[in-house]
Amino acid sequence: MSNTVHALTLPQDANLSGFLKVANSAPVLSAEHEAQLARQYRDNDDVDAARELVLSQLRHVIHVAKGFTGYGLPVSDLIQEGNIGLMKAVKNFDPERGIRLVSYAVHWIKAEIYEYVLKNWKIVKVATTKSQRKLFFNLRKARKSLSAMTEQETQDLASNLDVPVKTVREMELRMTSSDVAFDGRDSDDDEFSTSPSAYLPDMRYNPEEVVSKTQTSTNNKSALHKAIAGLDDRSKDILQRRWLSEDKATLHELAAEYGVSAERIRQIEKRAMEKMKGQLVA
Template identity: 55%
Template sequence: MKESPAQAALVPFGNSAMALGFSGSLGNIEAYISAVNRLPMLSHEEEVSLARRLRDKNDLGAAQKLVLSHLRLVVSIARGYLGYGLPHADLIQEGNIGLMKAVKRFDPDQNVRLVSYAMHWIKAEMHEYILKNWRLVKVATTKAQRKLFFNLRSHKESLDAMTPAQVDDLAKSLNVKREEVIEMETRMSGRDIALEAQSDDEDDKFAPIAYLSSDANEPTRALEAQQYDRMQSEGLATALGKLDARSRRIVEARWLANDDGSGATLHELADEFGVSAERIRQIESSALKKMKGTLAAYA
């Protein structure tokens, strides 16, 4: 059976990993965990020596040994995040990425064990993965919300809503506002809703897709809007440009002078040009007919 991308990525260095302790098929998570738990751990002296070889000589073989010897740490940390309902293999995969970042940045002269340094990077990658994938809509975007997200589940004593006293205690211990605790608890306890109805009966009209969709972006309407905008700008300017000066003045004064459509009257324009109101009407009618023909190309 072909391995999934998550399973294939669990072993960071492929065949090299096999040579350092992996054996048999790693096509499932149980086999992977069993394999990493059999990998030898490094002494402090070995860890420092390998880290210096990586830092000073860019020795990728040393980096492999450092990563492989700490894969069991990633498995252990990932087990603590299974309560979020995400695949164990995916959590381990993200943790392995964090471990490799830690190995790359590790300074052996700081007198700190890699296991302590790497925990931050491993958890950071897992946290990011959980926040992106736990729900379609992100539930934690600020620092305070992230703190709440990863602490609220462990502070709740049951599945029931938190009491006011519990909300106050948690807000105080995490140094956040009680309103933020209430909001995060509401968001985490809410269930996911299918965007589209799961049946073909009358319930379809109550599915979110029925009232969240917008006609504004429907292709036909969008095309019509573009054509209208083009006609309003380019088309109108072209049509007016084909009129003689008097006809253009009459059309603009009658129809384009004010946004509310209250343009000049026939008699006002008759006085301006020294002709009868009927003559102004005839000029206007002829001009509008000519403009209509021009604008037809933009419709």
């Protein structure tokens, strides 16, 4: 639906009031007309039919998007994400199932807006698992004010969502904490800067880190040379020329040189690598 998506995307310079006007003025389709348009798009890739279906559902996108305005994100962005979900719904809608498009589309619209909120509400993600996402959105709805939740409210929410009280407290802390720019400047005096870049050490030149990395690299090279040395001359030559030389040889070149098939060279190479792997892991 890539071409269709581009065809249905609203102009970027369309302002919100203009979009709302278009959405609210779009006609409500009857069930029969809606099914007919869906079949036209499904069977003939009729972009005009798909566009008419999308326009008829835009008012529902606006309604859903307004339910997410409490997260401090621009309503125009929420609506745009909802539009993406709506277009995905139109693409996958099956008119033969006997349900209306709005009942099907609302799940796609919410899914896109959910994902957008979770990615953009904080620089550091506040919810990474399915249970955390559920708690995140329910916690926003449950809080009655900007003040901290009472102990009773915390316990009630934990009970309703079947999660530990500790998890609710941790999520509330994530949501109420503010993000700090890594290299932001909040003072002209670097000595009093609170941004992380002002006090986190640069570990690239830490002596311990440098020595550790050098030692690890040396040990790996030593183990590799030892593993190669344990191979027979033919296997060693094949591996070195296939993987360690700047001008790498092909299977067919080696096959011609050794007077065997390319498949035989591949088998020798594979067996040699398995032997080396066993020595390196041991």
